[in-house]
Amino acid sequence: MEKYDVLIVGGSTTGCWFADRMAQTGAKVLVIEKQLPDDVSREYDIFHMGEEDMKRFGLEIPDEGHPVREFRFENSNMISPYGTYRKKGAYSPVIGLHKHDYIMLMAEKAQKSGAEFIYGASFTDFVYENGKIVGAKYKTADGEETVYAKIVADCSGIPSVARTKLPDTSAVCNFKLTPRDIFYVVLYYIEYADKNINPRDLDGFFMQYKSWSAPAGEGYDAILGIGGSYSYEYSEEVFNTHLLKNVKYPEYTVKKVEKGMTPYHRSVYSFVDDGFIAMGDAACLTKPTCGEGCTSSLVQAEIAVDVISTLLKEKLPLSKENMWSINKRYMVAQGKDFDFMRPLLMGVVTLNYDEAEYMFENEIIFSDALFSGMDGDDLNLKPADVAKWLAGIAKGVAKKKIRASAVGNVVKGLKQALEIGTLYDNYPDTPHGFDEWKKKADAKWTEIGSLADTCDPEIMEKLGY
Ligand SMILES: Cc1cc2nc3c(=O)[nH]c(=O)nc-3n(C[C@H](O)[C@H](O)[C@H](O)COP(=O)(O)OP(=O)(O)OC[C@H]3O[C@@H](n4cnc5c(N)ncnc54)[C@H](O)[C@@H]3O)c2cc1C
Secondary structure (H helix, E strand, C coil), X not given: CCEEEEEEECCCHHHHHHHHHHHHCCCCEEEEECCCHHHCCCCCCEEEEEHHHHHHCCCCCCCCCCCCEEEEECCCXXXXXXXXXXXXXXXXXXXXXXXXXXXXXXXXXXXXCCCEEEECCEEEEEEEXXXXXXXXXXXXXXXXXXXXEEEEEECCXXXXXXXXXXXXXXXXXXXXXXXXHEEEEEEEEEEECCXXXXXXXXXXXXXXXXXXXXXXXXXCCEEEEEEECCCHHHHHHHHHHHHHHHCCCCCEEEEEEEEEEEECCCCCCCCEECCEEECHHHHCCCCCCCCCCCCHHHHHHHHHHHHHHHHHHCCCCCCHHHHHHHHHHHHHHHHHHHHHHHHHHHHHHCCCHHHHHHHHHCCCCCCHHHHCCCCCCXXXXXXXXXXXXXXXXXXXXHCCCCCHHHHHHHHHHHHXXXXXXXXXXXXXXXXXXHHHHHHHHHHHHHHHCCHHHHCCHHHHHHCCC
């Protein structure tokens, strides 16, 4: 029976990139992808990646005019709830690409590097020997197959088909993502009635509604997008009853609608166990600010390539102990900053629109200090920034611009964010001590709750949730 070094479940952005890099190190790699080649990642068309990130991760940047490339733009703004204030993040230029076509280019590159792909192959379960994962079973149109590998990498996205099959005793959390842990994204491809409008002047992100306007490529003026917990219906209600009421977009026609899901959940605490690693959306590595995950996933994947290829070269087992440094290094590189942001954002989105507008105006939380750090791996917030925010909030309350109860939520979010930061700074260097750390983390996240808890109760009632 043929044995692979790495079996990758899922051949989308994370799976293809990991396959390519591992194959380049000389590893024998197999990718099983549930869909047939024509159907991979068809749920939405245009996606973006920062040009700097693409360079950093060695992702091919197609030349202008290449059919896979749609556009390049710069300067993504953060916009206040009534559209008055815009904060410019330190965003590098962004490349807009056709997702299905780009993934097929990534798969082709991985195959040139030596990775094998089987399409129409759906993971069904692990294969164990002496209680250890030694491979997986998968189903094709022709029946069930078994494949042996030193490690199974779950890159299957939201269904997390392999991770969720792990036993409760695994270091890797085996939770299933529920509608509370998912962002339901609706994209409206639009055309403005007035042809004198420059759609790029309107681009930007509204954190309060989790909505944005962005380029859409040939044939459209813009994509108006919105994400929300629970369902697409919830997201569309927020768009129609909140955003469009407060922000006056010029008259437009919707030419096309796309829908898709992205995880909105803290990352799993440990990615690794004996013979297993969770990656990409299957490990909840999406950006807490916008739900994007294509390049943020590669921060962990890059560390994983380094650690796993070294172990393979040294002929050492791909055990939890030997791969633990992937967890620790990821926490330092990105994990702490991402999970710090979650409680803070939850506090912030409970502000009413007038309060958020005031804070935008006065550089309180909605500030260059915060937004300018969001594009990199390191948030780089200084204690002085936090102190300035707190002073600004106190002033806002005194001027009756911010409710004391709202301050309570923001301060609570900030406090919890700082506590998460400290906890993640103390992430164990080895699996010893992980159980204790996990108990503390579980308690903290139970206290923090979920962004879904901040949903509009009126809309929830209207939709019968
Ligand atoms: C509308 C929308 C717009 C977005 N825009 C952006 C953007 O502009 N930029 C960005 O960075 N991110 C964006 N995201 C997020 C991004 O799509 C994800 O973070 C990213 O696709 C995650 O990649 P992945 O490879 O980890 O998982 P996925 O892309 O979900 O891929 C998982 C793969 O696993 C396969 N699979 C599933 N089950 C099995 C099985 N049983 N056996 C074998 N294979 C299986 C699936 O078919 C799929 O190909 C957006 C998300 C949405 C919903």
